[in-house]
Amino acid sequence: MKAHTTWIRTIGPYLFSICLVVIIFLLAISLGSVHIPVRTVFLTIVQEGARLPLGVELTDSHTQIIMQIRLPRVLLAFLVGASLGIAGAAFQGLLRNPLADPFTIGVSSGSALGAVTVIFFQLSFIGIWTLPVVAIVSGFVTLCLVLSFTRLVQRSLATETIILTGIIASSFLGACLSLMVALSQEELRHIIHWLMGSVGMRGWSYVYLISPFLALGFILVWFCRNELNALMYGEMSAHYLGVAVKKKKFVILLAATLLTGSAVAVSGTIGFVGLVIPHMVRLLWGSNHQHVLPL
Numbered sequence: 001m002k003a004h005t006t007w008i009r010t011i012g013p014y015l016f017s018i019c020l021v022v023i024i025f026l027l028a029i030s031l032g033s034v035h036i037p038v039r040t041v042f043l044t045i046v047q048e049g050a051r052l053p054l055g056v057e058l059t060d061s062h063t064q065i066i067m068q069i070r071l072p073r074v075l076l077a078f079l080v081g082a083s084l085g086i087a088g089a090a091f092q093g094l095l096r097n098p099l100a101d102p103f104t105i106g107v108s109s110g111s112a113l114g115a116v117t118v119i120f121f122q123l124s125f126i127g128i129w130t131l132p133v134v135a136i137v138s139g140f141v142t143l144c145l146v147l148s149f150t151r152l153v154q155r156s157l158a159t160e161t162i163i164l165t166g167i168i169a170s171s172f173l174g175a176c177l178s179l180m181v182a183l184s185q186e187e188l189r190h191i192i193h194w195l196m197g198s199v200g201m202r203g204w205s206y207v208y209l210i211s212p213f214l215a216l217g218f219i220l221v222w223f224c225r226n227e228l229n230a231l232m233y234g235e236m237s238a239h240y241l242g243v244a245v246k247k248k249k250f251v252i253l254l255a256a257t258l259l260t261g262s263a264v265a266v267s268g269t270i271g272f273v274g275l276v277i278p279h280m281v282r283l284l285w286g287s288n289h290q291h292v293l294p295l
Contacts, residue, residue, distance in 0.1 A: 013285045017295055021078070028077075029070045036062050045071065072207050076199045076266065079210050081273050083217065083263040087256040088274030089281075089292050090221050093228040094252050095159050101275035102260035105146050105166025105253075107139045109173035111264035112195065113180075114138025119191050120180050132209055132265035139261030142169060143253060159235070162253075197270035206266040213262035218293070220255035224248050225289040232287070 029041045040058070044066045047054045084102055091100040102108045115135040117123070124130050146169050150161045177195070184191055199206075221228075227248040230238035235245050263270070281295045 013291065013295055025074055025078070028074045029066055032065075032070065034061075034065060036066065041066055068203070072204045073199050073202055076202050076207050076210070079207065079214055080199065080263045080267045080270065081277070083210065083214050083259040084270065084274040085277040085281075086214075086218055086221060086293055087259040087263075089278035089289065090224075090228065090252050090256040090259075091274070092278055093232055093289055093292075094249060094256075095163055096232060096234070097159075097163060098279065099275070100163070101271075102256065102263075103170060103271065103274070105162060106142050106169030106173055107166075107257045107260045108264055108269055109170045109177070110142025111135040111139040111261045112269050113173050113176055114141075115194060115265065115268075116177055116180050116191055119187050119194065120184055122187070128205070129209075132206075132262075135265035136213070136258075136261040139257050139264065142173070143257045145169065147250075147253070194268045197268035199267050202266065210262045210266050213258050217255045217259035217262070220251055220258070222293055224252050224255075225293060228252065228289040 026038045026041050029045075030036050030038045040062055043054060043056050044058055044063055046052050047056055047058065048063055048067055049071070088101045091102065091104055092098060094100075095104065097104070112135070114137065115131050117138075118131045118134050123134070126133065146162065146165050149169075150158070150165050153165070154161050181188065181191055181195075227238065227243050230241050230243050231245070231248075239245050260274075278292060281292050285291055285295060
Protein backbone atom coordinates (compact mmCIF):
# COMPACT_ATOMS: atom_id res chain seq x y z
CA MET A 1 0.00 0.00 0.00
CA LYS A 2 2.85 2.36 0.88
CA ALA A 3 4.63 1.59 -2.42
CA HIS A 4 1.39 2.24 -4.32
CA THR A 5 0.96 5.62 -2.59
CA THR A 6 4.56 6.57 -3.39
CA TRP A 7 4.05 5.63 -7.04
CA ILE A 8 0.91 7.79 -7.23
CA ARG A 9 2.74 10.76 -5.68
CA THR A 10 5.60 10.38 -8.13
CA ILE A 11 3.73 9.67 -11.36
CA GLY A 12 0.57 11.63 -10.55
CA PRO A 13 2.00 15.12 -11.14
CA TYR A 14 3.37 14.10 -14.55
CA LEU A 15 0.08 12.54 -15.65
CA PHE A 16 -1.82 15.60 -14.45
CA SER A 17 0.58 17.95 -16.27
CA ILE A 18 0.38 15.99 -19.53
CA CYS A 19 -3.43 15.91 -19.41
CA LEU A 20 -3.53 19.65 -18.65
CA VAL A 21 -1.21 20.42 -21.57
CA VAL A 22 -3.29 18.31 -23.98
CA ILE A 23 -6.55 19.96 -22.89
CA ILE A 24 -5.09 23.48 -23.19
CA PHE A 25 -3.60 22.63 -26.61
CA LEU A 26 -6.94 21.43 -27.97
CA LEU A 27 -8.92 24.35 -26.53
CA ALA A 28 -6.38 26.96 -27.69
CA ILE A 29 -6.46 25.59 -31.24
CA SER A 30 -10.24 25.24 -31.22
CA LEU A 31 -11.04 28.80 -30.12
CA GLY A 32 -10.60 31.75 -32.45
CA SER A 33 -12.30 33.87 -35.09
CA VAL A 34 -13.25 30.59 -36.78
CA HIS A 35 -14.50 28.11 -34.19
CA ILE A 36 -13.38 24.54 -34.84
CA PRO A 37 -14.78 21.65 -32.73
CA VAL A 38 -12.27 20.05 -30.36
CA ARG A 39 -12.97 16.64 -31.94
CA THR A 40 -12.02 18.01 -35.37
CA VAL A 41 -8.85 19.52 -33.95
CA PHE A 42 -7.83 16.20 -32.39
CA LEU A 43 -8.59 14.14 -35.50
CA THR A 44 -6.76 16.62 -37.75
CA ILE A 45 -3.61 16.59 -35.62
CA VAL A 46 -3.61 12.78 -35.43
CA GLN A 47 -4.37 12.21 -39.10
CA GLU A 48 -2.47 15.08 -40.74
CA GLY A 49 0.23 15.75 -38.14
CA ALA A 50 1.01 12.23 -36.90
CA ARG A 51 0.17 10.68 -40.31
CA LEU A 52 -2.05 8.01 -38.80
CA PRO A 53 -4.65 6.87 -41.39
CA LEU A 54 -7.95 7.25 -39.56
CA GLY A 55 -9.98 7.50 -42.77
CA VAL A 56 -11.80 10.64 -41.55
CA GLU A 57 -12.88 13.24 -44.11
CA LEU A 58 -11.55 16.65 -43.11
CA THR A 59 -12.36 20.12 -44.41
CA ASP A 60 -9.42 21.68 -46.27
CA SER A 61 -9.99 25.09 -44.70
CA HIS A 62 -10.03 23.65 -41.18
CA THR A 63 -6.94 21.58 -41.88
CA GLN A 64 -5.11 24.66 -43.18
CA ILE A 65 -6.10 26.78 -40.16
CA ILE A 66 -5.11 24.09 -37.67
CA MET A 67 -1.86 22.83 -39.19
CA GLN A 68 -0.42 26.04 -40.64
CA ILE A 69 -1.74 28.83 -38.39
CA ARG A 70 -2.92 27.80 -34.93
CA LEU A 71 -0.88 24.68 -34.14
CA PRO A 72 2.54 26.32 -34.68
CA ARG A 73 1.51 29.35 -32.61
CA VAL A 74 0.21 27.26 -29.70
CA LEU A 75 3.23 24.97 -29.87
CA LEU A 76 5.55 27.99 -29.94
CA ALA A 77 3.80 29.47 -26.90
CA PHE A 78 4.32 26.16 -25.10
CA LEU A 79 8.02 26.05 -26.00
CA VAL A 80 8.57 29.69 -24.99
CA GLY A 81 6.81 29.12 -21.67
CA ALA A 82 8.84 25.96 -21.07
CA SER A 83 12.10 27.76 -21.83
CA LEU A 84 11.33 30.67 -19.51
CA GLY A 85 10.00 28.35 -16.77
CA ILE A 86 13.10 26.14 -16.79
CA ALA A 87 15.40 29.17 -16.93
CA GLY A 88 13.55 30.76 -14.01
CA ALA A 89 13.82 27.58 -11.92
CA ALA A 90 17.54 27.39 -12.70
CA PHE A 91 18.17 31.04 -11.76
CA GLN A 92 16.16 30.75 -8.53
CA GLY A 93 17.94 27.56 -7.48
CA LEU A 94 21.39 28.87 -8.39
CA LEU A 95 21.04 32.37 -6.95
CA ARG A 96 18.96 31.24 -3.94
CA ASN A 97 16.64 34.15 -4.58
CA PRO A 98 12.85 33.65 -4.91
CA LEU A 99 12.62 36.82 -7.02
CA ALA A 100 15.20 35.64 -9.56
CA ASP A 101 14.04 35.09 -13.14
CA PRO A 102 15.49 35.38 -16.67
CA PHE A 103 15.47 39.18 -16.31
CA THR A 104 17.62 39.16 -13.16
CA ILE A 105 21.11 39.12 -14.71
CA GLY A 106 20.21 41.18 -17.77
CA VAL A 107 20.12 38.32 -20.29
CA SER A 108 16.57 39.09 -21.41
CA SER A 109 17.37 42.80 -21.74
CA GLY A 110 20.49 41.99 -23.74
CA SER A 111 18.57 39.77 -26.14
CA ALA A 112 15.86 42.40 -26.49
CA LEU A 113 18.43 45.11 -27.22
CA GLY A 114 19.99 42.97 -29.95
CA ALA A 115 16.61 42.36 -31.57
CA VAL A 116 15.59 46.02 -31.36
CA THR A 117 18.93 47.00 -32.92
CA VAL A 118 18.13 44.78 -35.90
CA ILE A 119 14.71 46.41 -36.27
CA PHE A 120 16.02 49.95 -35.72
CA PHE A 121 18.84 49.75 -38.28
CA GLN A 122 16.89 47.38 -40.55
CA LEU A 123 19.75 44.89 -40.61
CA SER A 124 19.53 41.72 -42.69
CA PHE A 125 22.58 39.47 -42.73
CA ILE A 126 20.82 36.12 -43.10
CA GLY A 127 17.29 37.06 -44.08
CA ILE A 128 14.49 36.36 -41.61
CA TRP A 129 16.95 34.62 -39.28
CA THR A 130 18.88 37.84 -38.58
CA LEU A 131 16.69 38.99 -35.68
CA PRO A 132 16.55 35.70 -33.71
CA VAL A 133 20.24 34.92 -34.22
CA VAL A 134 21.33 38.42 -33.14
CA ALA A 135 19.02 38.21 -30.10
CA ILE A 136 20.55 34.90 -28.98
CA VAL A 137 24.12 36.14 -29.51
CA SER A 138 23.31 39.36 -27.62
CA GLY A 139 22.11 37.29 -24.65
CA PHE A 140 25.40 35.39 -24.59
CA VAL A 141 27.42 38.62 -24.88
CA THR A 142 25.46 40.08 -21.95
CA LEU A 143 26.17 37.00 -19.84
CA CYS A 144 29.90 37.18 -20.68
CA LEU A 145 30.02 40.87 -19.75
CA VAL A 146 28.19 40.27 -16.46
CA LEU A 147 30.48 37.37 -15.50
CA SER A 148 33.60 39.30 -16.57
CA PHE A 149 32.61 42.33 -14.50
CA THR A 150 31.82 40.04 -11.57
CA ARG A 151 35.31 38.54 -11.77
CA LEU A 152 36.83 42.05 -11.78
CA VAL A 153 35.02 42.83 -8.54
CA GLN A 154 35.59 39.42 -6.98
CA ARG A 155 37.68 36.49 -8.15
CA SER A 156 34.88 34.09 -7.27
CA LEU A 157 31.46 34.18 -8.87
CA ALA A 158 29.65 35.20 -5.69
CA THR A 159 25.87 35.00 -5.96
CA GLU A 160 25.27 38.47 -4.52
CA THR A 161 27.74 40.06 -6.94
CA ILE A 162 26.18 38.30 -9.94
CA ILE A 163 22.71 39.58 -8.94
CA LEU A 164 23.91 43.16 -8.41
CA THR A 165 25.90 43.15 -11.65
CA GLY A 166 22.90 41.73 -13.50
CA ILE A 167 20.60 44.43 -12.14
CA ILE A 168 23.09 47.12 -13.23
CA ALA A 169 23.39 45.58 -16.69
CA SER A 170 19.61 45.23 -17.02
CA SER A 171 19.08 48.89 -16.06
CA PHE A 172 21.74 50.10 -18.50
CA LEU A 173 20.42 47.97 -21.36
CA GLY A 174 16.88 49.13 -20.55
CA ALA A 175 18.06 52.72 -20.91
CA CYS A 176 19.57 51.86 -24.32
CA LEU A 177 16.26 50.31 -25.35
CA SER A 178 14.38 53.44 -24.29
CA LEU A 179 16.80 55.59 -26.28
CA MET A 180 16.22 53.55 -29.44
CA VAL A 181 12.46 53.74 -28.97
CA ALA A 182 12.71 57.52 -28.53
CA LEU A 183 14.81 57.91 -31.70
CA SER A 184 12.78 55.54 -33.86
CA GLN A 185 10.26 56.87 -36.36
CA GLU A 186 8.87 54.47 -38.92
CA GLU A 187 10.14 51.48 -36.91
CA LEU A 188 8.39 52.60 -33.70
CA ARG A 189 5.26 50.46 -34.15
CA HIS A 190 7.30 47.37 -35.02
CA ILE A 191 9.63 47.86 -32.03
CA ILE A 192 6.80 48.45 -29.54
CA HIS A 193 4.86 45.45 -30.87
CA TRP A 194 7.92 43.24 -30.54
CA LEU A 195 8.78 44.48 -27.03
CA MET A 196 5.25 43.70 -25.86
CA GLY A 197 5.87 40.01 -26.56
CA SER A 198 3.76 37.91 -28.89
CA VAL A 199 3.60 34.60 -30.75
CA GLY A 200 1.23 36.02 -33.36
CA MET A 201 2.23 35.76 -37.02
CA ARG A 202 4.74 33.03 -36.13
CA GLY A 203 5.01 29.88 -38.22
CA TRP A 204 6.78 26.54 -38.10
CA SER A 205 10.18 28.16 -38.78
CA TYR A 206 10.15 29.74 -35.32
CA VAL A 207 9.21 26.40 -33.74
CA TYR A 208 12.17 24.80 -35.50
CA LEU A 209 14.42 27.63 -34.32
CA ILE A 210 13.67 27.43 -30.60
CA SER A 211 13.38 23.63 -30.32
CA PRO A 212 17.11 22.71 -30.41
CA PHE A 213 18.00 25.49 -27.97
CA LEU A 214 15.27 24.33 -25.57
CA ALA A 215 16.47 20.73 -25.83
CA LEU A 216 20.13 21.65 -25.29
CA GLY A 217 19.39 24.07 -22.45
CA PHE A 218 17.14 21.58 -20.66
CA ILE A 219 19.72 18.78 -20.98
CA LEU A 220 22.45 20.99 -19.50
CA VAL A 221 20.25 22.07 -16.57
CA TRP A 222 18.96 18.51 -16.08
CA PHE A 223 22.50 17.16 -15.67
CA CYS A 224 22.99 19.80 -12.95
CA ARG A 225 19.77 19.00 -11.08
CA ASN A 226 21.52 17.46 -8.05
CA GLU A 227 23.97 20.35 -7.92
CA LEU A 228 21.04 22.80 -7.93
CA ASN A 229 19.58 20.94 -4.94
CA ALA A 230 22.92 21.22 -3.15
CA LEU A 231 23.38 24.91 -4.03
CA MET A 232 20.03 25.70 -2.38
CA TYR A 233 21.81 25.20 0.97
CA GLY A 234 24.65 27.56 0.09
CA GLU A 235 27.88 27.41 -1.86
CA MET A 236 29.97 26.26 1.10
CA SER A 237 27.61 23.38 1.85
CA ALA A 238 27.56 22.40 -1.82
CA HIS A 239 31.37 22.50 -1.90
CA TYR A 240 31.62 20.16 1.10
CA LEU A 241 29.16 17.82 -0.61
CA GLY A 242 31.58 17.48 -3.52
CA VAL A 243 30.07 19.96 -6.00
CA ALA A 244 32.44 21.77 -8.36
CA VAL A 245 30.71 25.06 -7.60
CA LYS A 246 32.42 27.37 -10.13
CA LYS A 247 32.12 24.92 -13.01
CA LYS A 248 28.48 24.04 -12.32
CA LYS A 249 27.47 27.67 -11.81
CA PHE A 250 28.90 28.55 -15.21
CA VAL A 251 27.12 25.62 -16.90
CA ILE A 252 23.78 26.51 -15.28
CA LEU A 253 24.13 30.20 -16.19
CA LEU A 254 25.04 29.23 -19.76
CA ALA A 255 22.05 26.90 -20.10
CA ALA A 256 19.62 29.43 -18.59
CA THR A 257 20.98 32.11 -20.93
CA LEU A 258 20.52 29.80 -23.91
CA LEU A 259 16.90 29.17 -22.90
CA THR A 260 16.15 32.84 -22.26
CA GLY A 261 17.86 34.15 -25.39
CA SER A 262 16.07 31.72 -27.70
CA ALA A 263 12.69 32.49 -26.09
CA VAL A 264 13.17 36.25 -26.39
CA ALA A 265 14.40 35.80 -29.96
CA VAL A 266 11.16 34.22 -31.19
CA SER A 267 8.54 35.94 -29.03
CA GLY A 268 9.91 39.18 -27.62
CA THR A 269 10.07 40.00 -23.92
CA ILE A 270 7.44 38.01 -22.03
CA GLY A 271 7.67 38.48 -18.28
CA PHE A 272 6.37 36.72 -15.18
CA VAL A 273 6.45 33.19 -16.66
CA GLY A 274 10.00 32.56 -15.51
CA LEU A 275 9.22 34.02 -12.08
CA VAL A 276 5.82 32.53 -11.25
CA ILE A 277 5.73 29.05 -12.81
CA PRO A 278 8.66 27.56 -10.83
CA HIS A 279 7.06 28.76 -7.58
CA MET A 280 3.71 27.23 -8.54
CA VAL A 281 5.40 23.89 -9.22
CA ARG A 282 7.30 24.01 -5.91
CA LEU A 283 4.14 24.81 -3.96
CA LEU A 284 2.34 21.83 -5.48
CA TRP A 285 5.08 19.20 -5.69
CA GLY A 286 8.11 20.27 -3.64
CA SER A 287 11.46 21.85 -4.35
CA ASN A 288 13.43 18.84 -5.65
CA HIS A 289 14.82 19.97 -9.01
CA GLN A 290 14.59 16.43 -10.33
CA HIS A 291 10.82 17.04 -10.51
CA VAL A 292 10.69 20.86 -10.66
CA LEU A 293 12.56 21.08 -13.98
CA PRO A 294 10.49 18.65 -16.09
CA LEU A 295 7.19 19.68 -14.50
